[in-house]
Amino acid sequence: MTAVSTESFINAELDFGLDMLRQVPANAQTVVSPLSVILALAMVQAGARGRTRAQINEAISNGADNVDIENFYSKLSQDVLNATNDVQTRIANAFYMDKRYTIEKQYEATIRKKYSAKVEALDFETPKATAQIIDKFISDTTKGKIKNMVDGKMVMDVFSLIVNAIYFKAKWLRDFNKDLTKKATFHCSENKIKEIEFMNEYQENRLYTENDDLQVLTLPYKDTTYALSILLPKKRFALAEIRNKITGSTLRELLRQVKMEFVTISIPKMKIETEFELKKALISMGITEMFTDNADFTGITKRPPLKVSDAAHGALIEFFALGLTATHLNMDTRALSRPNLESASMQVSEMNFGLNMLRQSPATESMVVSPVSVIFALAMVQLGARGRTKMQINRVIADGATDNTIVSFYSDLFKNISDSRGPQARIANGFFMNKTFPIKGDYSSVIAKKYGASIKAYDFRQSAKTARLIDNFVSKKTDGKIKNFITKSAVEDAVALIINAIYFKAKWYHEFNKRSTTKAVFYHSAANEEKMKFMKEFAKNRLYAENEVVQVLSLPYKD
Numbered sequence: 001m002t003a004v005s006t007e008s009f010i011n012a013e014l015d016f017g018l019d020m021l022r023q024v025p026a027n028a029q030t031v032v033s034p035l036s037v038i039l040a041l042a043m044v045q046a047g048a049r050g051r052t053r054a055q056i057n058e059a060i061s062n063g064a065d066n067v068d069i070e071n072f073y074s075k076l077s078q079d080v081l082n083a084t085n086d087v088q089t090r091i092a093n094a095f096y097m098d099k100r101y102t103i104e105k106q107y108e109a110t111i112r113k114k115y116s117a118k119v120e121a122l123d124f125e126t127p128k129a130t131a132q133i134i135d136k137f138i139s140d141t142t143k144g145k146i147k148n149m150v151d152g153k154m155v156m157d158v159f160s161l162i163v164n165a166i167y168f169k170a171k172w173l174r175d176f177n178k179d180l181t182k183k184a185t186f187h188c189s190e191n192k193i194k195e196i197e198f199m200n201e202y203q204e205n206r207l208y209t210e211n212d213d214l215q216v217l218t219l220p221y222k223d224t225t226y227a228l229s230i231l232l233p234k235k236r237f238a239l240a241e242i243r244n245k246i247t248g249s250t251l252r253e254l255l256r257q258v259k260m261e262f263v264t265i266s267i268p269k270m271k272i273e274t275e276f277e278l279k280k281a282l283i284s285m286g287i288t289e290m291f292t293d294n295a296d297f298t299g300i301t302k303r304p305p306l307k308v309s310d311a312a313h314g315a316l317i318e319f320f321a322l323g324l325t326a327t328h329l330n331m332d333t334r335a336l337s338r339p340n341l342e343s344a345s346m347q348v349s350e351m352n353f354g355l356n357m358l359r360q361s362p363a364t365e366s367m368v369v370s371p372v373s374v375i376f377a378l379a380m381v382q383l384g385a386r387g388r389t390k391m392q393i394n395r396v397i398a399d400g401a402t403d404n405t406i407v408s409f410y411s412d413l414f415k416n417i418s419d420s421r422g423p424q425a426r427i428a429n430g431f432f433m434n435k436t437f438p439i440k441g442d443y444s445s446v447i448a449k450k451y452g453a454s455i456k457a458y459d460f461r462q463s464a465k466t467a468r469l470i471d472n473f474v475s476k477k478t479d480g481k482i483k484n485f486i487t488k489s490a491v492e493d494a495v496a497l498i499i500n501a502i503y504f505k506a507k508w509y510h511e512f513n514k515r516s517t518t519k520a521v522f523y524h525s526a527a528n529e530e531k532m533k534f535m536k537e538f539a540k541n542r543l544y545a546e547n548e549v550v551q552v553l554s555l556p557y558k559d
Contacts, residue, residue: 012062014248023281026240027189031315033166040164042073043117047300052289074114085223090167092141093117097160098124101301127155142167149314158309165314170221197269207258278311364525370502377500379410380453411450423506428477429453433496434460463491478503506557
């Protein structure tokens with residue numbers, strides 16, 4: 001399949017989802033899963049012919065050909081059902097018809113293989129028993145999460161029924177802190193509010209973007225090929241207005257633009273389970289033929305003529321601090337704050353500092369520097385500096401922010417890095433001076449508390465001994481990974497030394513396949529090249545962006 005046709009399919013999916021959303025009252029709490037409905041329609045499409053098939057093709061693929069539809073959606077179905085890293089997806093997809101119909105064996109085999117779906121002929125003259133069989137299939141497939149979706153009334157006086165239900169469970173890539181869950185007001189509509197629990201985060205780095213109408217927050221799951229994107233209208237209760245003008249391509253462009261920002265967020269902790277009048281919605285979306293006497297399902301059964309009597313869709317969503325049980329959805333939440341400008345400014349200052357450090361090294365050298373650990377060292381010094389000395393440090397590391405902002409921001413950042421649950425960051429931050437200088441006790445305790453730093457007075461006349469003491473400090477702080485950092489000559493004729501070293505170790509969230517490691521040419525400079533080992537991946541889903549000058553690849557760690 002070409003990249004162009006894949007793009008077309010993705011836009012068709014998004015347009016289909018937005019069309020479904022438009023069928024729901026704007027002030028209603030409704031859960032729908034466009035993806036699972038599309039997979040149900042793809043299952044039906046495989047046995048449809050003529051105008052019936054053409055209408056389905058137009059709705060789910062913008063009119064792609066039958067082979068491309070089957071290839072794309074069968075692969076998507078398998079990808080969804082075979083997710084890893086604590087993502088579970090259970091889709092109950094089935095086409096039931098009265099026992100008078102003889103099902104084509106080729107069709108039955110195709111939908112089972114391609115979409116993990118089933119087609120079955122049941123005795124619709126015993127509606128209660130038939131409803132129980134169908135409901136048990138849904139309950140078993142969704143692990144008991146969706147029950148009582150089909151009853152005897154739904155089966156009575158019909159000859160066929162499409163059922164579609166989805167159960168999705170996943171753990172966040174980064175859990176919410178349960179201790180920060182608090183009750184607050186949730187606005188169900190302009191005239192209805194209620195107190196519910198909200199999961200909260202304060203000034204955390206999250207994937208975020210916005211345009212004139214919407215704020216968008218993306219929360220990845222542990223399997224980072226999946227994410228929940230929450231769309232929040234900037235104007236309260238403006239969902240009806242926005243959903244009428246937003247398109248799939250607009251939404252996709254917004255999702256592409258998300259980037260790490262410091263945001264404060266509140267997400268309702270709740271459980272919503274709804275059933276959706278799928279037949280009515282599909283007819284409104286232009287899929288009409290399959291519900292009429294003109295329906296052509298001769299790929300499913302040759303006789304008697306078959307049409308779809310009804311279509312049922314059920315879904316459940318449950319937000320909780322350690323993960324999400326849900327369908328894919330569009331959701332109008334009410335409490336996402338704008339990024340804090342002060343913290344955003346500090347983040348920009350960090351980046352500028354790092355780029356300025358990079359400019360100090362020759363462009364032809366392979367160089368490793370850690371701007372953030374150097375900033376921690378300067379922040380440690382800044383606490384004891386005064387006057388012009390302090391002003392210069394403030395300007396370089398924080399673009400002239402206030403002392404309180406600098407201490408609050410960088411001490412919190414240091415704590416977050418040091419307390420990381422996955423990656424190991426060991427930072428040796430020290431201020432060493434000649435013993436002729438008396439150290440203020442309050443300064444020593446503050447830098448230890450805020451930055452895990454140490455300040456010591458040694459006899460610099462004994463340069464070899466002092467160098468060993470400092471080197472032992474660095475080695476111990478970095479788990480023995482950084483040694484022989486300070487030499488005797490560095491201490492001689494010095495009166496004070498700022499020491500900063502960092503050891504960082506982490507595991508990739510998605511590990512590279514060792515078997516794909518091969519040797520290739522690495523260019524140190526235009527005149528200097530070397531053969532070395534390269535880790536390789538081919539056509540993988542990764543966080544990527546580019547402009548006219550650079551390409552950017554982000555590789556998440558397990559934290």
